Amino acid sequence: MTGNASSTIGQYLAARLTEIGVAHYFAVPGDYNLVLLDEVLKNPDLQMISCCNELNAGYAADGYARATGGAAAVFVTYSVGGLSLLNAVAGAYAEDLPLIAVSGGPNTNSTSEYELLHHTLGKVDYEYQREIFGRVTAEAVVIQHPKEAPYQIDQTISAALRHRKPVYLEIACNIANAPVSQPHPSSLRSVLPSDPKALDAAVAHATELVDGADKPVLVAGVKLRSSGAESAFMDLADALGCGVASMPNAKSFFDEQHAGYMGIYWGPVSSPGCSEIVESADLAIFAGPTFTDYTTTGRAALVDPARSIVVQPDSVVLKSQTYNQVNIADFLSALSRTIKANETSLSAFKRIREDTLSTERGAPDDPLTTRSLFSRIQAMLTGDSTVVAETGDSWFNGMRLDLPSGARFEIQMQYGSIGWSVGATLGYCLGSRDRKVLAMIGDGSFQLTAQEMSTMIRYGVKPIIFLINNGGYTIEVEIHDGPYNKIKNWNYAGLMEVFNAGDGKGRGWQAGTNGELDQAITEAQDHDGPALIEVVIDRDDCSKTLLTWGAHVAKNNGRPSRCLP
Ligand code: DPX
Numbered sequence: 001m002t003g004n005a006s007s008t009i010g011q012y013l014a015a016r017l018t019e020i021g022v023a024h025y026f027a028v029p030g031d032y033n034l035v036l037l038d039e040v041l042k043n044p045d046l047q048m049i050s051c052c053n054e055l056n057a058g059y060a061a062d063g064y065a066r067a068t069g070g071a072a073a074v075f076v077t078y079s080v081g082g083l084s085l086l087n088a089v090a091g092a093y094a095e096d097l098p099l100i101a102v103s104g105g106p107n108t109n110s111t112s113e114y115e116l117l118h119h120t121l122g123k124v125d126y127e128y129q130r131e132i133f134g135r136v137t138a139e140a141v142v143i144q145h146p147k148e149a150p151y152q153i154d155q156t157i158s159a160a161l162r163h164r165k166p167v168y169l170e171i172a173c174n175i176a177n178a179p180v181s182q183p184h185p186s187s188l189r190s191v192l193p194s195d196p197k198a199l200d201a202a203v204a205h206a207t208e209l210v211d212g213a214d215k216p217v218l219v220a221g222v223k224l225r226s227s228g229a230e231s232a233f234m235d236l237a238d239a240l241g242c243g244v245a246s247m248p249n250a251k252s253f254f255d256e257q258h259a260g261y262m263g264i265y266w267g268p269v270s271s272p273g274c275s276e277i278v279e280s281a282d283l284a285i286f287a288g289p290t291f292t293d294y295t296t297t298g299r300a301a302l303v304d305p306a307r308s309i310v311v312q313p314d315s316v317v318l319k320s321q322t323y324n325q326v327n328i329a330d331f332l333s334a335l336s337r338t339i340k341a342n343e344t345s346l347s348a349f350k351r352i353r354e355d356t357l358s359t360e361r362g363a364p365d366d367p368l369t370t371r372s373l374f375s376r377i378q379a380m381l382t383g384d385s386t387v388v389a390e391t392g393d394s395w396f397n398g399m400r401l402d403l404p405s406g407a408r409f410e411i412q413m414q415y416g417s418i419g420w421s422v423g424a425t426l427g428y429c430l431g432s433r434d435r436k437v438l439a440m441i442g443d444g445s446f447q448l449t450a451q452e453m454s455t456m457i458r459y460g461v462k463p464i465i466f467l468i469n470n471g472g473y474t475i476e477v478e479i480h481d482g483p484y485n486k487i488k489n490w491n492y493a494g495l496m497e498v499f500n501a502g503d504g505k506g507r508g509w510q511a512g513t514n515g516e517l518d519q520a521i522t523e524a525q526d527h528d529g530p531a532l533i534e535v536v537i538d539r540d541d542c543s544k545t546l547l548t549w550g551a552h553v554a555k556n557n558g559r560p561s562r563c564l565p
């Protein structure tokens with residue numbers, strides 16, 4: 001019995017997706033999800049974006065969630081599709097993005113009829129995909145009966161939004177068009193509320209510590225964005241008036257043009273003057289940080305718990321005292337109303353500050369260097385720019401960009417899966433059509449996911465991609481070199497014609513000198529379609545930050561096993 005059925009499972013899911021702000025979904029078809037896609041296609045408010053493969057579709061959904069600040073959806077077929085998607089979902093988990101992964105599933109009778117199915121492991125066991133996704137999602141469910149579907153769909157979508165993590169929904173292929181009730185009005189969104197007593201106690205204790213400190217500093221962490229606390233952090237920065245740093249994976253989450261901004265804090269490779277101020281502060285308030293080997297430069301950053309307040313999405317640790325069920329935005333807002341201003345750390349920073357910007361543009365006929373390239377990227381930035389920085393030397397050069405107010409910076413620093421940025425750029429452009437997207441992608445990374453350029457051409461998005469051709473995996477060269485760090489050269493600029501195939505509007509340029517790059521940038525900015533500028537850089541040209549960081553990370557990776565005699 002389904003009562004006054006007027007929807008189907010697929011339509012119900014589609015309606016819920018539009019209600020939470022999803023307007024595009026990324027898909028690769030297969031016989032386990034075809035009927036489901038037919039149902040979803042009936043929703044006029046959702047546009048299907050057909051991708052070349054599931055991994056890229058997942059990366060695109062990741063970029064889409066970053067652009068909209070909301071959820072994203074990807075639809076794949078069972079196992080061959082699902083397991084190809086897995087790496088992107090794991091990345092979204094690491095990066096706190098609510099990605100709704102929807103897979104078609106085996107017919108509801110297959111298990112009881114002991115039916116051996118194609119695309120599977122060759123045994124009658126159809127639980128494995130959900131079990132595998134269980135490790136990289138907040139919730140992983142299989143829908144096998146229409147009666148349960150509305151509840152399961154609502155429950156799973158809410159979990160994604162509440163935890164800011166991916167979820168997995170598998171829909172058996174023979175029930176995707178089965179009738180179900182219509183979606184009832186629901187807000188679906190539910191943030192974890194603060195416990196009022198815990199919040200009051202934490203704020204009172206923190207106020208005492210902040211007011212008692214001589215030179216407090218603030219440090220923005222990556223979880224500020226996923227927990228919707230960026231503006232509460234800004235309020236605290238305004239109220240306290242102290243020096244403010246951002247961690248590398250939180251670049252752009254605090255306005256870099258703010259009077260208190262000092263730069264990026266990641267230990268020995270911090271912006272000039274920044275680590276000196278953070279590490280000499282008698283109280284550092286870290287808001288939503290993740291202290292990994294990368295963000296702390298091989299654990300070389302000096303973060304002393306005895307001199308720190310660490311605020312996480314739903315807990316606060318004040319030196320050695322923990323408060324749970326304290327929402328980060330509630331805590332930061334309340335604190336901004338109770339503390340007194342203290343500009344000491346900012347004044348100290350102003351005394352030791354050096355100019356960080358490289359404006360080294362080079363002569364027109366000089367070969368390109370990373371410095372001359374990034375001084376040009378710097379000049380292109382405006383308040384509506386988003387910079388997408390792929391794993392590689394682009395991270396380190398990107399950190400040095402001075403972002404105008406409003407500019408955003410996207411990096412996958414927790415997961416660091418190369419190739420991410422090609423799909424993520426596609427998804428970001430679709431999620432935020434009015435922003436100017438500049439992507440910086442290394443040659444090695446690009447080779448993993450290059451074919452998604454064709455999807456950018458197909459749907460008419462217009463990023464400018466700087467493809468940095470330095471002949472290999474330079475970041476790995478600096479960590480530990482060997483023959484495996486050289487890659488086969490490609491004609492990257494020429495690929496655009498291949499993907500255009502006569503009817504596309506992609507365009508590629510190759511630049512080896514400063515003059516050629518200037519010309520390419522001018523033309524790319526006027527171009528009505530995706531632009532890819534291949535910049536040819538020497539294999540050994542890399543940022544100083546990467547050299548220092550690489551040495552620290554290599555040392556940390558190579559510390560001897562404690563189990564060996
Ligand atoms: C690897 C990395 O060319 O950038 O600036 O030359 O380093 P740079 P490229 O894109 O090369 C990237 C390369 C091979 N990391 O240096 S960072 C290991 C790795 C990874 N993700 C995946 N496979 C391997 N991070 C999916």
Ligand code: MG
Pocket residue numbers: 392442443444445468469470471472473474
């Ligand atoms: Mg490279």
